[in-house]
Amino acid sequence: MNKKSRVDWFDVVNYSLIVLCCMAMIYPIINVLAVSLSSYSAYIENPMRIWPKHINFASYQEIFSKPLLWSSYLNTIIVTAAGVVIGTFLYIITAYPLSKGHLKGRKVFMIFVVFTMLFNGGIIPNFYLMRAFGLVDTLAALVLPLLFSGFSLILMKTFMENIPEELEEAAKIDGASEPYLLFRIVVPLSKPIIATLCLFSAVAYWNNYFNAVLYIRSAENWPLMLFLKEMISNVTSNKLNNNGNLAELGHLQVTPETLQYATIMIVMVPILSIYPFVQKYFVKGIMLGSVKG
Known part of the structure; x- marks a missing residue:
């Protein structure tokens, strides 16, 4: 009875900590969404709200009306897709020979x-x-610096080392070549680590800000992070020019804070939508790619 009681309390503490951690991670997203849909007076009333008040979509309409948003979205999608595809291919063809002890x-x-x-x-x-x-002021300058990571290569190499050699030996007896072994046997068995590294690369490219500041000059080559930075800067400038007139801001449908939060939400949602589709591979890929059994 005492043992069962101890186990129950241990589970209670564990679940409580997990719930608190989940709330700490989810709350900022909920808060950003709630503020982006609320009026400025509701924001002043409670900046930490989790439920929108005086709901309106004026901030989203204002952002979606900006042509620069769509060009920035396209640039980020191109950079992310190119980086993930090319980088994953390089990891595969590099990790495969390095996984062979001979x-x-x-x-x-x-x-x-x-x-x-x-x-x-x-x-x-x-x-x-x-x-x-x-390559300065080109999209290639955003792709190349993040194209290859030693950490990701080690993960994939270690994962491939765990694939039974008997499978490859049986295919070689049937006359399979090395490219056939790699792309028809090893790659399909490596889906967990490939999905994991694709997620890592996609998040890195999508959130890449510093390289964009360093290499990009013209607005037509801006990625989303530079667009977000520009929106926040403009919002801050407009707020300062308003001289802190809260009464005037309270009657506006589009205010600096709601516009800023709406921009953050638009930039953040696409990359968050990817995770549920690769979640089933994520833990398996990390565990098998980190420790050789």
């Missing part, structure tokens, strides 16, 4: 991979490199 120089290659995780050329050398290749 590869000559395997340890040397892995030393170079780990070296890239510890040391970086720095901001100024990277900028000069991009400028030397003529």
Whole structure:
């Protein structure tokens, strides 16, 4: 009885902590959505609200009317898609040979991979490199810096090392070539880690802000993060120009805060929508890609 009581209390504490962590993560999203749909007077009344008051969609209509939003969306989708597809292909063709113990120089290659995780050329050398290749103010400058990660390569290599060699040996007996083994046997079995790395890459490209500030000059090449930054800057400037007249702001349908929160929501929702589709692969890919059994 005492043992059962201890187990029950342990479960209660665990579930309580899990619920608190979930609430801490979900609350900011709910708050942003609620404020973006509320009037300014409702925002002043309770900035931490979780339920919208005086619901209106004027802020979303204002943002959707801006052509720059759609060009920024297109640029971000192009950069994210290109980065995920090309990067995943590079991980696959690099991790497969490195997962073979008989590869000559395997340890040397892995030393170079780990070296890239510890040391970086720095901001100024990277900028000069991009400028030397003529990639400044192009979408390629947003794709290339995040294209390859030593950490992701190690995850995929470790996952492939756990694939039974008997499967490949049986295919080789039937006359299968190395490309056939890779793309018809190894890749289908590596779906969990591929989905996990695709999610990592997609989030990194979608949220990439610093490289955009560093390399992008013209507005037509802005990604979503630069558009968000510009919207927040304009909102802040408009608020300062209004001299803090809360009464005037309270009668407006589109106010600085609601416009700012609506922009954050529009930028955030697409990447959040991807996670449920790869969730079933996520834990399995990380666990099998981190520890060799």
